[in-house]
Amino acid sequence: MSNSTVRAIVTDIEGTTTDINFVHKVLFPYAHSKLPDFLRANADAPAIAEQITAVRSEMVDPSAPLEAVIDKLLHWIETDQKVTPLKALQGMVWADGYQRGDFKGHLYSDVAPALHQWKDSGKALYVYSSGSVQAQKLLFGYSDAGDLTPLFSGYFDTHIGHKREATAYQRIVAELDLPPAAVLFLSDVIEELDAAKQAGMQTLQLVREGTQPGNTHACVTRFDEIAL
Numbered sequence: 001m002s003n004s005t006v007r008a009i010v011t012d013i014e015g016t017t018t019d020i021n022f023v024h025k026v027l028f029p030y031a032h033s034k035l036p037d038f039l040r041a042n043a044d045a046p047a048i049a050e051q052i053t054a055v056r057s058e059m060v061d062p063s064a065p066l067e068a069v070i071d072k073l074l075h076w077i078e079t080d081q082k083v084t085p086l087k088a089l090q091g092m093v094w095a096d097g098y099q100r101g102d103f104k105g106h107l108y109s110d111v112a113p114a115l116h117q118w119k120d121s122g123k124a125l126y127v128y129s130s131g132s133v134q135a136q137k138l139l140f141g142y143s144d145a146g147d148l149t150p151l152f153s154g155y156f157d158t159h160i161g162h163k164r165e166a167t168a169y170q171r172i173v174a175e176l177d178l179p180p181a182a183v184l185f186l187s188d189v190i191e192e193l194d195a196a197k198q199a200g201m202q203t204l205q206l207v208r209e210g211t212q213p214g215n216t217h218a219c220v221t222r223f224d225e226i227a228l
């Protein structure tokens, strides 16, 4: 694929830059095991109390005890719910894991060279993931290709909207202050690509191992197949 009209690239993480197995078999189990004690120890810290309040607002009983809040969060992890307060708390717990060297952020081997090349050729790079902005910065900051955060001009999470809704992409494009057609969105998930296309963005599906290709968006299997 060759396209010189692209001025900015917005990339998804899970299934696009990063193996789904890293997210589901390393990050989610780590959060599942550490979150209960993290919350018990830090529930009164303002940044954490704010997220606990946000979880309670999603529960039938808004004054549910902390242990019920923990059970709710563990259920959301087990069922891969993209709920904003869960994502914020996961980011806080993963910070400790990255800093201790328990794991590094997985990137497919083609990702870092392509990001460097696109940045060097004047493209602005952004991330849009359901993981919190903190979690995104950690994954790219402690990645197995080194600290890639200087390459990115910005990060978006579910505070801007949900990834299957066109309004989220309209807001992203407005923040980038570019025409939608000058922005390329990369993802493995057809519903996300459909929403981005509805907002006027260019789209490209990453078909990594195990991804089902669709037929409504152009596809590549690796970042080095994308010539911009």
Ligand SMILES: CSCCC(=O)C(=O)COP(=O)(O)O
Binding pocket: 012, 013, 014, 015, 023, 027, 082, 087, 090, 128, 129, 130, 131, 132, 135, 136, 139, 163
């Ligand atoms: C930012 S790393 C953790 C990813 C995550 O929590 C997640 O739910 C994956 O979401 P994505 O939008 O990247 O598919």
Ligand SMILES: [Mg+2]
Binding pocket: 012, 013, 014, 015, 016, 187, 188, 189
């Ligand atoms: Mg994805």
